[in-house]
Amino acid sequence: MDSPQYLFSIRPGLRPSGSYKRKNNMNKRWLFFALISTSVLYLYADMPLPPPADISVYSENKQYIGISYAKKDKTVCYQINGNKRKEIWSIKGWNRSFYISDDGNYLIIGYSGLNLLSRDYKPEWTAISIWCKGKLIRDYQFKDLINDFSKLQETASHYYWGRIIGLNGKILKVNTVETNLLINIENLQIVRE
Numbered sequence: 001m002d003s004p005q006y007l008f009s010i011r012p013g014l015r016p017s018g019s020y021k022r023k024n025n026m027n028k029r030w031l032f033f034a035l036i037s038t039s040v041l042y043l044y045a046d047m048p049l050p051p052p053a054d055i056s057v058y059s060e061n062k063q064y065i066g067i068s069y070a071k072k073d074k075t076v077c078y079q080i081n082g083n084k085r086k087e088i089w090s091i092k093g094w095n096r097s098f099y100i101s102d103d104g105n106y107l108i109i110g111y112s113g114l115n116l117l118s119r120d121y122k123p124e125w126t127a128i129s130i131w132c133k134g135k136l137i138r139d140y141q142f143k144d145l146i147n148d149f150s151k152l153q154e155t156a157s158h159y160y161w162g163r164i165i166g167l168n169g170k171i172l173k174v175n176t177v178e179t180n181l182l183i184n185i186e187n188l189q190i191v192r193e
Helices: 018-044
Strands: 055-058 064-069 074-081 084-092 098-100 106-110 116-118 126-132 135-141 158-160 162-168 171-176 180-184 190-192
Touching (some): 055 098, 074 106
Antiparallel strands (some): 074 084, 098 106, 106 126, 162 171, 171 180, 180 190
16 A cells, blocks of 8 residues: 655755745845834934925916015015016015915915924914915914814924815815815815815
């Protein structure tokens, strides 16, 4: 009678194949890479913001451009006609984060710290300002956008509060640590998604 045949056999002195060791080492390498990448991104999120410089932002339809001049300390909205620009309004102050509406009437200014609040933040700080034809019409404070400040996400040296996603027509989309917000820049209503 023939001896039974098995799918595998274990012989004395055999060790797991080299492929097992390679897979195990690869898993360790990927884990190490993931940890390093996460650490770098975590630290990068807290890097200091660049110094003030001129910043240009087009309206979504590209018919208007806003330029925030660092040295002049003002922000100007221009209407674009071919290769020519015509100033339609301006405000005092340099801005790091802003949006221009498609009709050129509205300027939305975001918090200068972008998505990070310092550890000594105040809920009364201005998160978003809405201007119409060079006149301030509404400031939204962080307490208008966030109900529960215990949900702020701690970073290496700040708190992440959320970010402004962008302007689509007359709707400003904002993502906070709690929810998504839609702000109508004409009637100034906030809708929580």
